[in-house]
Amino acid sequence: MDGQALRPTASWENGTLAPVDRLRAERADSPTPGLVEGTEPGAGQKSAMFVHAQSFEDLTAEAEEEARRDDELDKSGECAEELKVLVGEKTIEEQRNNSISSESRSKEEDVSSEAWRSHRKHVFVLSEAGKPIYTRYGTEEALSSTMGVMMALVSFVEAEKNIIRSIHADGCKVVFLTKSPLVLVGVSRTCQSDKELLRELQYIYYQIVSLLTLTQLNHIFQHKQNYDLRRLLAGSEYLTDNLLHRLDRDPGLLLSAVTCLPLASSARDVVSSSLQAAKAKNLVFSILLAGDRLVTLVRKKDQFLHHIDLHLVFNLVGSSSSFREGEGWTPICLPKFNTAGFFHAHISYLEPASELCLILVSTDREDFFNMSDCKQRFLERLSKRSAYQALKEALKCPTYSVAQVGIPELRHFLYKSKSSGLYTSPEFPEVYHSDEEQERLMGLYQDLHSCLHHPTRPLRSFYRCSETENLLAWVTSGFELYLCFSPLGTKALAVSAVNKLLKWIRKEEDRLFILSPLTY
C-alpha cells in the first residue's frame, strides 16, 4: 500500500474541507489492475441481457422514464402496436383462474390486537377512493376504516400541493407511495430506510400492474372511482404475499440483479444456442430457470428485460405449483417493458420432477401451440447433447459454499456485476441457517445498501464492526460488493479478502455468470 511519504497532506487551514464539487457520479476504480468498468468479473462480453437499474436511484425517476419508454414504443415498436390491440382483453380473470390455483389464505386476525400490530412489516394497497385492495395481515374488510384514514391523510397533504412521504415514531415508520390510481402504504418495525421500503412498495405496485396492465387499471377507475379492485384480483393475493416474502429474503431484489445457476460455460453455451434455435415469429424472450436461478435467457434483438420484470416472472413461477401439471399459458404484463399491454407466457417444466422451468414469452395470445412447439424443438435439440446431462448434474449443487473461496472468517458475501445485472452469492453458512438469522443478515445487507446509495450522501465504502459480525461494503463503477465476516475478522483481513475474493470470482466467472448472452 501507499508509503507514508506518498500520502497527500491537504491542509485544514483553508477554512473548509468542502469538496470542489460533488463527485456523486464517479466511483472509485477497481482495486485490482485490469478490473475497470465493463470488465469487472461477471460482466457480459457482448451486451447486457436485460435492462437493469444502473444504480438504485433510477427507481425514483421512474415516472419520467416510463413515459419516455412508452413514447419510444409508440413511435417505433412494432411489438408495442400489437400489444395495444390486446389491451381490451376481458378474459384475464378466467384465464388466470385456470392457470393458477388460488390457494386460500387464512387471514382472519383481530386487527385491534397487539399481535396484529406487532407484525414486522405491514403492506396496504388502496384505491384513490380509499377502498381497500390488499392487506398483508388481517382482512381488507376489517381494515376499511384504517385505509380510509390513510387516504384522507394522502389527500389532505395533496390539497396543500405537497406529497406525503412518511411518518416516523420510535421503532416504527409508515411510508406512503402514491401511484395513481393506487396508493400503497407500508408500516415497518424494521430498521430499513424509507427508500428501501419505497422500493418494496414499488415492487408490489408492479406486481398488481403485471396482472392487469396500467391501462386497464386507469380505465377501470376512470369509469368507476369506487370500484372494488379485489373482484379482479381475487385469487392472486398469494402472489403479493409471496413477493413480500421474497423481498425479505432474496438479495436479487435488493441488488436489482438476478443470480445464475453455476454451470460450465461450455454447457451453458449449448443450452443457450439450443434455446436460440427454437425461435418463433412472436417469441420475445426465452427464459430457462432452475428454481430461483437463471440458467439462460435469450431475447429478441433490441428487446431488453428489466430486472423487475424478470423478478415478477420468477415470482409468478415460484408461487404456483400448477405449472407443474402441464403446459401453462398465462397473460402477463411486464410493466417495466410496457405498462399498457399483455405478453403471453408459456410456462412449463422440462421434466415432471425437474427444477428446470422454461418460460417462453410471446406477443400473440393465440400462440400457445407455436410456443409448445418451440419447447419441443428445444427439448429435442438439447436432449441429444451431453450438455443436458451436465445441466442436470449442475442442478444437484445449485449453490456453493463460501469455504471454496478460502478466506478464513468470511461468512458470506454478495457480488454484483453492474454492467450485466447479475450477482453471485454463496449459500448461507451454519450461523445463518434459521429463517430469522437469514432475515437478520439480509437486514444488515439492506442497511449497507441504503447507506452506500444514499440519495444525497452516497458513499464509496462502508465498514461496520459489531459484536455479531463485521461487514464491509464497497461500490465502484463496475461492481458492488458486500462481505460478511465473523466478529473475529480484522480490518487487515477484510482488506486482503476483497482482493482475494475478486480474483476468485474472476477465476470462476465462466461458471457463475452468463458471459455471452444470445439473441434470436
Next chain:
Amino acid sequence: MASGMQEKQYTPSLLSFFIYNPTFGPREGEEEKKILFYHPSEVEKNEKIRNVGLCEAIVQFTRTFCPTKPAKSLHTQKNRQFFFEPEDNFWIVMVPWFETQCIEKPNKDGKPPTIEYQEEEILDTVYGAVVRQCYSMYKLFNGTFGRAMEAGGVELLTQKLEKFFYRYLQTLHLQSCDLLDVFGGISFFPLDKMTYLKIQSFVNKVEESLSLIKYTAFLYNDQLIWSGLEQDDMRILYKYLTTSLFPRHSEPELAGRDSPLRPEVAGNLLHYGRFLTGPTNLKDPEAKFRFPKIFVSTGDGYEELHLIVYKAMSAAACFMISASVELTREFCEQLDGLVGPQLTLLASDICEQFTINRRISGPEKEPQFKFIYFNHMNLAEKSTIHMRKTASVCLTSVHPDLMKILGDINCDFARVDEDEEIIVKAMTDYWVVGKKSDQRELYVILNQKNANLIEVNEEVKRLCATQFNNIFFLD
C-alpha cells in the same frame, strides 16, 4: 427585466412553530381554542386550524400501529414536521425550512423553472433534539405548562408562551444545528488538580459566607468547571449561558478601557467582576435588583430560583438563590465585594495555568483529523470541528455533507445497544470513523484521501491513544 435581476426571495429557516392541546377545543367550531401559540402569528386562522388538524390526524393515525410510541416526525415532499409531546396532550410542532431543500432548475422556452426538492437534507435526530431543547428552555425560565395552567389557566399559559417564544424563536439558528445539538453536551475545561482545588475552595467559601446561595456553577472560557446542579438542569442552563447570555456580554471586555460600554469597570479598579444578570452598575442609585428566575428539578418537583451570573474576565460564576427570598442592594454589594476580587484572581490563575499547559504540550501541529467526542454519562463533549459557538452561528470547519454523515452514523449507533465501529469513505474521499463504546461516542473525520482501511484504523488508534488514553474503544 433580465431574469438575473429578479429579486431572490429569502425565506427564514423556520416555516412554522406551534403548540396545541387537542383537549381544549374538542367540539366542532371550537378548533381555534386548541392553539396555544402559533408562529408566524399572521397566518390566517383557518390555515392554523388546518395545520393543527393534520398534526392531530397524524398522531392519532400512528397510534393505530404503535399506541405507546407517539409520532415524532412527518416527511413530505416539501418539508418535515417535528412533533413532541412534552406534557400530556400538549404538542409542540416545528417545521424548519432551508433554501438548500429545493433547487430551482431553469427551463428553456420561458417556462417557469422546475423545482426539485432535496428530501434528505434534514436529519430527523437533529431537529427532534432542537424541539426538545425549545421546551427545556421554556421550562427553565417558566416551569412546566401545567404550572402555568394551575396558576392562571389557558390565558396565563398563552401569555407566557407568547412572551417566551416570540423572542426565543428569533435566536434559533436552525441551519447550523448538527450532531452537537443531538448530544446537547457540556464542554468541560481541562484543569490541573491544584487549580481545580482552588476553585472548589472558592465555591465553598462563597457558599459559606453567603448562606442564601443554594447552588453554584463555575465556568471558564465558556467551559464548565464545577456545578452543583442536576445534570439535566445544568445541560440546559449551560446552553443558555454559552449561546445566549455570554455572547451578549462579550463586547465590553473587548472594548477599550474608556469605552462607554464598560462603565462598571471604569468606576472600580480593584477587580474586574461584574453582574451579567441583575444590575449593570451597583453605584447607580436607580439600579434594580431583579434577576431572572429559573426552575430546576428537585427530588419530587421543581424549585424556583434567582439566577445570578457574575463574571470576571473569562471566569464566570452562577449563584442560585431561592426565589422566595427578595434580593437587595446590600446583598449584591456584599457579593460583589466578596466575589469580585477573588474571581479576578482565580481567572488570572487559570489563565496562567492554561498557557503553561499549552506550552508544555508544544506548538500544536495541524492534525490530519478532526473529531467530536461525547460521553452520555457525564454529558462531556469535545469538538475540534466546531470553531466557535456564538449566539448567531455555529461555525464548523467541515462540509455540511460530512456533518450529516456523522449524523447518519449516530442514528445507526442509536438503534442498537451494542458497541460498534463504523468506517466509511465518502464520495469526496474523506474517511469518517465512528466508534461507540459503553456510553461514549467518538467521530473522526480524516483527510487522507489515499489511505486504506488499515491506515485509517492506525490513525484513529493513535488519536485515541493521545487524546483519550484512558478510554477503551472496541477495536
